[in-house]
Amino acid sequence: MSHDETEVLVVGGGQSGIAMSEHLGRLGIDHLVLERDRVAEAWRTGRWDSLCANGPAWHDRFPGLELEGVDPDAFAPKERVARYFAEYAEMIGAPLRTGVQVHEVRRAEDGHGFLARTSEGTVRSRYVVAATGPFQKAAVPPIIPETAGITQLHSSAYRSPEQLPEGGVLVVGAGSSGVQIADELRRAGRDVHLSVGEHDRPPRRYRGRDNVWWLGVLGLWDMATPGPGKEHTTIAVTGARGGYTIDFRDLAASGVRLVGRTDSFADGVLRFREDLAGNLAGGDANFLSVLEAADRYVERTGLDLPPEPEAHRLGPLPQDALDPVLELDLRAAGITSVVWATGFGIDYSWLRVDTFDDRGRPLHERGVSREPGVYFLGLPWLSRRGSSFIWGTWHDARNLADLLDIQRGYARYDGDARVVATPAVARV
Template sequence: MSNANIIAPDTTNAAAHHTVIVVGGGQAGLSISYYLKEAGIDHLVLEKHTVTHTWRSQRWDAFCLVTPNWQCALPGYPYRGDDPHGFMKKDEIIAYLDGFIAMVDAPVLEHTEVRKIKRLASGGYFVSTSNGDFTADQVVVASGGYHTPIVPRMAERLPNDIVQLQSSHYRNPQTLPEGAVLVVGSGQSGAQIAEDLHLAGRKVYLAVGEAPRCARFYRGRDVVDWLADMRYYDMPVDQHPLREGVRDNTNHYVTGRDGGRDIDLRRFALEGMELYGRLDDLRDGCLQFAPNLIDALDSADDTYNRINMSIDGFIDKHGIEAPVGVPYEPVWQPEGERTSLDLAESGITSIVWCIGFRPDFSWIDAPVFNGRGYPAHVRGITPQAGLYFIGLPWLHTWGSGRFSGIARDAGHVVDTIRSAIDATSTSLAA
């Protein structure tokens, strides 16, 4: 149970007004509240479920951070534990968030779904919710970008006796029926869920996607530590070689499980996991896969080695003493591309879909979205006066959607809000 400053809904007919309304009570929305309170700005946080709901309800039992604990740096609440280079498990993450919730003491209206936001002709915004209507001078959307789970339409044609789960609903191997499991997708969630099942002794078929991978440790240190020293995590999106295209990248797969290690799909294959290419279709009782497994594995390994080579260059440039590093060499190669799998003969009784989410900002009536439904913005500031976004991947830097970078982003957005308030006050005074 959270310690947020829970507010009862207004049951009057009049729309309650706040200077700022924040939509979303995750770490992003609470970070905005932290800085708004610091600035003495009236605001209300609206949360569809309960604060930090996603961390509590949409993570599997063995979930842990893939970034070291020292990167947990929510505003005013850095990690203070005794294992800065470890990786918090699910219950430890929740305890960390509970501490942050209590410290911020945000004004939150929980169980409140925002159904429509639109600009008022007189200025400001109208916010319609399941708990009544509100108006605000400015609105911060902190609901993230992972709203609608992606499940292909072919799922509708699978036999009814096959259990299908989206990654956010997977909990542990014991909750799945006996038999083999097909995991579709090899991003962070897919690779880690496949590992969770594999370690439990389950027969796993993995449809490998195009996700890259990276080393956990290299030349005596966590790769994250090296990249932090190289200032990678401070690189703004407009200085990244891919520019805004980096926002479309799939996260590298690696794990913090059991103290942290690489995830090597080739090694899993040596141990009995069945690897296939991208899942494309179901025809005549057979799953159809693209012939791209070899390229996907090679590409992931190329990224792995390329990151390590950049660390080599940094070490050489600065004359740092470190153990010798060696390139990764594949421990297993596919004999060829297998493009079909008989579903009945495979023994597959359950499928876990791990192919991501789509954003859904259809409830925001504002001319700020591109053709793919993403908001146009610069560091969360949209072209629509008084409308902001926070918590999106690469909003400004790599850490924008993570515990490590949200404080910088939230501080910048609130500075902009404060400037807008000051400008309005000056105009009224004149």
Template sequence: MTRNSIDTPVKTPVHAEPRHLPVIVVGGGQAGLSVSYYLKQAGIEHLVLEKHTLTHTWRTQRWDAFCLVTPNWQCALPGHPYRGDDPHGFMRKDEIIAYLDGFIQSVAAPVLEHTAVLSVRPRPQGGYLVTTSRGVFSADQVVVASGGYHTPIVPRMAERLPASIRQIQSADYRNPQDLPDGAVLVVGSGQSGAQIAEDLHLAGRKVVLAVGEAPRCARFYRGRDVVDWLADMKYYDLPVTEHPLREGVRDNTNHYVTGRDGGRDIDLRKFATEGMQLYGVLEDYRDGQLHFAPNLRQSLDDADATYNRINASIDKFIAERGIEAPPASIYTPVWTPESERTTLDPRAAGISTIIWSIGFRPDFSWLEVPVFNGRGYPGHERGVTAHAGLYFLGLPWLHTWGSGRFSGIARDAEYLAGLIAAYGPDAALAA
């Protein structure tokens, strides 16, 4: 694998001017590499700074059986579309890494790996000062492409749980065999939590799942992958400014579904009929008991309502265009909780492991530019902030549904690269 990597440590002598670049890109994942692709095409000098190694997260924060939940044809990184023989399949972890390795090689980005960005702040004369673990740089423009999933969320109640229970975050889960014998409590039923619960369930482990408010969708409906239908319906081209929720859609939890074994629904009710124990949202641990909200029935009903609503929108599309397709259907529950169980003694239940799968918080504490709202999320319009020459790329719903995915990052990166080229260093210094 060829990388245009700069390995010599950068040391800025006292009183020396920092090394200057027209553009610095923070983050060497698919977002940073995508904008590098277009900057290279435009002949714009730049440098990608990566705290670890390129596409590090894909290699280190995915479980062994991980696979894409969107079909392979949606892998459309710039200049590097999916070229395999299974466009409607779902790449597994090793195939995803091979795909990314090919992208890294094709882009050949100028990159400094193992370089942590410690601060980015405006310079009085214009542009930005970028302090890193390997020296100080200045830049006319900065693209923040480090994603929005930085700090795993673990509630403070975790501190009070028995020391005998092993606790890990979803990013650290690898496979059922790595966990101690005993039951496993998975907290959170978003995309990762639901798939990890399934992975454990298929391995024959006793699973207790604290179900959240995540919606779900069908894998296949009326003869096609739901993703194919939604693509034809132009859902993936819908900008956030035209979405009914507007910017509120950025707070939505992803629908749970899987591409495992060729793709299928994840039906938590079916798992319950097979022995998985379902509870509502985990709220607390006290007096030796786990305490859950009495909202399991509502969460399951709401998830199914979303499932049926998406399918109904496909029905309408088919009817309006006179498309020949298998008949419509409505999901009906295969299991309903008889009552809401609100407490559980983890020792009596034999729980040996808790997997926290309740998401991540963004951490942009190193970015010393006032562009954030009260929840630490950057204010921007299609990645462009109110501060001249500062951009974000790769965030969920930055512009469309695919902004944080392989499917839509190219469009966003090309757009920002065009603005960067039009802006120019002279304009930056005059700002």
């Protein structure tokens, strides 16, 4: 068993850990990145086979390297995204160790720094960066018991239609994952029901520009906090099949049966809330609000972007919303599988420090925890709306590295001002 020492221990070798390594290296800070699997393993095996990035290649990347071989306006397949991060780690010479499981990190007994217990020994460090991201633990509501005789799996375990037994499929959740899986299953000839909750539904492209560009010029990526009730908003947007605007009317027209939010289960019957029409109307309102904000921006700036008046014209709600199904006998409906596209929870059980609330959520300010020396990276809304996205975590990592370097400077001070270099200025 090895016993290592480093100044900064970074736990997680996905996009956040690689970004943090780049900025720590820029500052000349000794560090070690530990990853339990391969680099960006969630992109490789934690998603279905046909997954693509939800943003175009010109946007969903780090500033220092383009996605070679992918058209800038295209949406990179998941294997290419995973390879991109491996290439980036190699390019920056990240001190990365893969296949190392971190079992526990706690403050050292002498109070100086932290001690990590791993599958390959111990690591002592002065600082710790938790860069494991927001997708740590599949969240499946305890609605249908395992004894119901239905195949159930989370979207992170779904790979392709062939994986599921013959019969109909209920997909629960209408964000990016749920919509893409439901569409793929329907195209494969499956009978599909889709349970739709509250969601935002931005346009994929409008007036010749992608949604990510509009979010940028409208200042929406830099929103510091979500609006009331928007902390965990589901976003229905996709890069699949070249990228297109999601409209649940189109899904209904293709044969997907829409139902409201999944509520309860008893005696083989699944019950749904009577909220489908309201959820679809809310998504439409979000869609139109983006178009209207974009139109005002074009008028204000004088950009030569062709108008799209037809984009504002939405058809009537589908019949499923007007006459909603509130109960579904799964056996009678021929449904043999349920795919839960219901998101993820966090799991920091390995980090034994005092900076979590009673639900296990990190207590921090822009990634700086309440436990001195511990930092978080890659979480939604860490500093802004874009924090959990590829490019957003890169900028957050730069800020955290600068903040950490400032603390290093103060820690080195021993009464002689010449000991401390001028602190870096942290970016916000």
